[in-house]
Amino acid sequence: MNLVEKQLYAAPKRYWYYGTLSVLIILLIAWSASTVDLSNIEQNGWSIAGSILAGIVTPDLELLFTFNKQGVAYLLLETISIAFLGTIIGSILAIPLAFLSASNIVPKPVAYLTRLLLIFIRTIPALVYGLMLIRVTGQGPFAGVLTIALISIGMLAKLYVDAIEDLDTSILESMTSIGCTTFEKIRYGIVPQLFSVFLSIMIYRFDMNLREASVLGLVGAGGIGAPLLFAMNAYRWNEAGSILIGLVILILIVELSSNKIRNKLIRG
Template sequence: MTTVEKQLRNAPRNYWYTIIVTVIVIALFYWSTRGVISLKDIDAKGFKIAGNILSGIVHPDTALLFNITKQSVLYLLVETLAIAFLGTIVGGIISIPLAFLAASNIVPKPIAWLTRLLLIIIRTIPALVYGLMFIRVTGPGPFAGVLTIGLTSVGMLAKLYVDAIEELDTSVLESMTSIGCTTFEKIRYGIIPQLFSGFLSVTIYRFDMNMRDAATLGLVGAGGIGAPLLFAMQSYKWHQVGSVLIGLVVLILIIELVSNKLRSKLVKG
């Protein structure tokens, strides 16, 4: 028996604490299921609709899936991809100055605290609410989707950028100062090389998430594949639903594989 195992066996055990925590967790789980899950509303019609959706996925509308008109799945997927990509770029650009303003090792703590509070407020509001707000300003369409994705990306990207900024190796900057480097040279050769790979890795990860958000934003009219999916379901056109879902799943899988490979290379580099 190893020393670690002996220490674990001899460690005092607080059984009452474990029992109380277990009872509280079980009680909360039971209360949550009673308030959220209602199996009595599921009837034969619901199972039939579920079967129709599965049938649509197995037998998709190939004409809708493979043609290149503006109503086709391919066109709408490309539009969704463009919304996610542009929104991520917009969010990344806005996040950089906000991240520096929120980093307590760069600016005074009151300014950093206020900026972090702003980022918390941005993260609190759901993407669909932002989508509805921007649709009122710009009208329905992809532009509202880009603005929504950009703003929702700011909350997460700026927070993760701040973590990278606060882990900067300041000794490098001190060495550059001692040899007479200018502020621009310190930023160019001391800060950017340390932050670039981390920022890019986080941005790629956020783009992966934004693809899913861009797909759902179409439900409120912010462009992309979501609206045709909703209309097809409301019209009980399950073959069209199947073609949309297949195209969406394939695109997201491809993007996830590519983004994971890029991020792993950045981490290794």
């Protein structure tokens, strides 16, 4: 018997632990499945599902390739603009909050209070922010931009903090020993360490915000969500299929591009 087999047989037997965990998971699945009520499905539900699939397979090509304000191309451009501008604003606002949340930069009470604020910001769903801001700014893309910026701040600041707390402080100590000013330490000691990480996080968040911007149109905050909702409510499945196809293509292109850029930033 080799050392690997000896180590395997010497490992503690945790049958009770795995058995209890399996039972809990099965009970949770059964409890969750009990909430599924198929009796609420309408008699024509399957025919509607077939119509949706038919609309995706046979989209309205005129709407898909029209370049006016009612066309899919313009709506997608508006959606990506909302996501991009909202991500930029949220990224900039998250930087000072991230430094105030880093316990290795500021006193711990200040860091804890700032983190509590960020938790509160992250708690509120995007649709709730959208509904509140629409009352302030009115319906349109501006409300969508503000909503994307708000929902970005909480998560971006949280990810920024992780990068800040992993800073190599020995570089700053070396720069202090040779008489560097605070600005020089920030410019040559901190920024080079954080720039690529922050930019990678921003690109990742933009990828997520593109999906959020698509949903925000459902509450009137601009983008492609509202035309999609109107088309589905009016049972215009060909139009809905055109919008969905354009949205899927856009998200795939952005995701592939963002993954390549992030890999280059992380790996240098």
